[in-house]
Amino acid sequence: MSALTGKTANERIDAGRRRFLIAGTSVAGGFVLGIPAISFGRPPVAEGTTGERQIGYFIEIKPDGGVVIGSNQPEIGQGVRTVLPMLVAEELDVEWSSVSIRQMPLGLVKTADGYTWKYGGQGVGGSTGLTRNWDFMREVGATARHQLIRAAAARLNVPASSCTTKPGFVVCDSPADAIPYQDLIADAAKLDMPEEVPALKDSRDYRIVGTKKNTIDALDMVTGKTRYGLDTVEPDMRYAVIARSPYLNGSVRSFDDSDARKVDGVLDVFEVEGPKPGEPYFILANGVAVVATSTWAAIKGRQALKVDWDPGPNATDDSETFWQENAEALKGSGQIVTDDGEFDKAMAAADKIVERQYQVPFVSHQPMEPQNCYAYVQEDSCHIIVPTQSPSGASRSAAAITGLPRENIRVDMTRVGGGFGRRLTTDYVAEAAIVSRHTGWPIQLVWTREDDIKNDFYRPAGLHEIRAGVDKDGKVTAWTQRLASASKYYRRPNMPDENLWEAELYPDDFPRKIIENFRLEYFHNAIGLPRGSWRAPAHTANAFVIQSFLDELAHDTGQDPLQLRIDLLGGERELEYGNHGGPTFNPGRLTRLIRFVAEEIDYGTKRPKGRGVGLATHFTFGGYAAHAFEVTVSPRGELTIERIVAAIDCGYAVHPNAVEAQLEGGTIDGISTALGQEITVKNGQVQQSNFHDYPLARIAQIPSRFEAHILNYDETPTGVGEIPIPPVAPALTNAIFAASGVRLRRLPIADQLKRTMAA
């Protein structure tokens, strides 16, 4: 996910954007501040010509004192719409209650130097929404405040240094002189921008940042007013669904649409060509589109369609075969991708070798809002309205289909009904553009739940093996993780086979550099399932494997699982970390967290038979998390999660309410996935279709005793969206072992516990 588009754009804009912050007056008479839509190297927009249309990321102070803050990032439920305005409001020094937000579209503009992003890089993935904007948003707010102070000082003919602010007012000399910001709009807009960014607040003076704030648009959500992508209504809009090949890489041989066309409301039926097998894909499947006057008519029309599918090259793909192949592969030698110290020698000298295998399945994203996209392709323009994590990707997909220059493609974003990585890809945008181009109509493309489950970019599955050499004192002297999997980098353009492992093993993860003799080995296996990023991608698999193995290693060598972790993780120190989330990893921060959750749950207290506690901890994309689970397992194998203690160290919690929400939600996501989710393939087809065979956790599966703790570390925030998930599955299976003596090495748990206990 680090390769998410927008990052480069953001970095590129960083160098110049301070100089190009500009101020002006909005059409409505407000003071606006933002980045002009011009290329770097050109002069800024002349004074007096600055209108709303030229302003990039902006804040607007209205004549009534209200403050509108532009939200440039996609809101997928992570809270970015609230936290970024919090940063601006803090430095601008206004009352939070006076702030409202406006969702910005994709700010792509063409300049003499190529494309640039007038609202900064846009796109959310890899838990970077806050961290990439942390400095910039505060600087925007501080700059606006500085201009208001200067305007007030000039009016009162006093030095600016004698002025300060209180929320919404500039105060010079005496409080009686306090001038409301809105009275300074006209003067402030005329001032040249400062050469340097004014000093930012000391964190001790924060009134908004670091305090509990509720979601800024929550009222719209509880009253049904929020517009998600699927709620888009545009003039003359038609509705489309696509019957996609049920076979992985299958295609349409022929189809009979005579009954479909008889369905009341069906307007058009035509074939949609997908990618060739093996080639990079920006749409998923070949199929037949049905366009109608309502969603229901389109769905009914599709049901009436008769399609003869060519099963294609993956017709015999089968999950069972896939797992057999992985097991077979691990018997041989793979690609050594990391090899520290003298692994073979250390292994040969080991007093004891512990070895285990773990299986992690394919899983699907399943956001509650199914994929959808509005597209209106005209001769020289295209309008896209889409719930996506990647508006830039949406623009590229639409450009690829229409052949239009990207500056002629408008991309509007809605609030997004869940992302989880699924909406980093924009296949639905390409599909909608195809249907609109073909018909000439404005189209809303709708996916049903079945479409979403059967046509996903699934989280890769793999069979992992860990072998560790231990000396006579129980010290781990050598460690290898060997993985046979279907890499996420499947069908990526320009992706050589020898780099496929990079999506599946992040070499600098624990315990590298802690265990000196360390080796990673990879075996790529083929299967026709599309693959993509799923919340905390490979960390979910690797944390399960490593944190399960640590418990097993401890048991095999007569050590305590908590103490073994503490011994390995050790104290505070920064280790180099070259993967996403670096540049460093401090294992001591994990020690602190796991000690904390262990203490909270009374880890040291012995439980009766059938009840047990499990622990796990992991570093993900710059942030740290740990979980303690307490479970009971009945003699028949019925599992109850009794209590959860979850802790996160995200450096500094800028928006603690959202951090807590992500910690709760991420933990539940981890439980949901571990308990029952698996995508399987038989005869080249995905076997699951809806929530009955791809179950999401329900409220009854989540204990009331759920304690979420935020442990701040310093003043540097990290992301939070993905950090809480990885430790969840191993903490749960470690607790199950403690309660029942049954070690689950294969996810999902499903009915394994019941079957094992019955046997």
Place this chain on the structure above:
Amino acid sequence: MISFKVNNKPASFEGDTDTPLLWVLRDRLGLTGTKFSCGVGLCGACVVHLDGRAVASCRVPVSSVEGRAVKTIEGLAAADGELDPVQQAWLEHDVAQCGYCQSGQIMAAVDFLNRYPDPTDKDIDNNMSSMVCRCGTYVRIRKAIHRAAELKRAES
């Protein structure tokens, strides 16, 4: 033609009488607060009230609502804008993350609290488990339901 009431106002529908109420509300009546998610009654995102009881509107053919009263999330607050205690509690606990399932969760919770004015956690688990939240807001949903019960009791 099928005639019924939506949020106390008369509504009618002409066309395919198999059309689920969900799509009539969304595509014809512009009431997009009711959400489509699973389409087969497994998740509750489309829950509305039919004659006061929570139903999955994706499973209700419009033919069966003739003469009946439908209430959607848009009609839950009082005419003067005063929120239902459940909406109020949802705000206090800031339940929503992506928010997509929350209309259904709220409509289901309103019906549930009418039947269980003083619910236990077990009551909540038993009655709200037909609902799915992919973001995992269950911890806050449970708290918000208790809070709404408290608000309702204070009201009466």
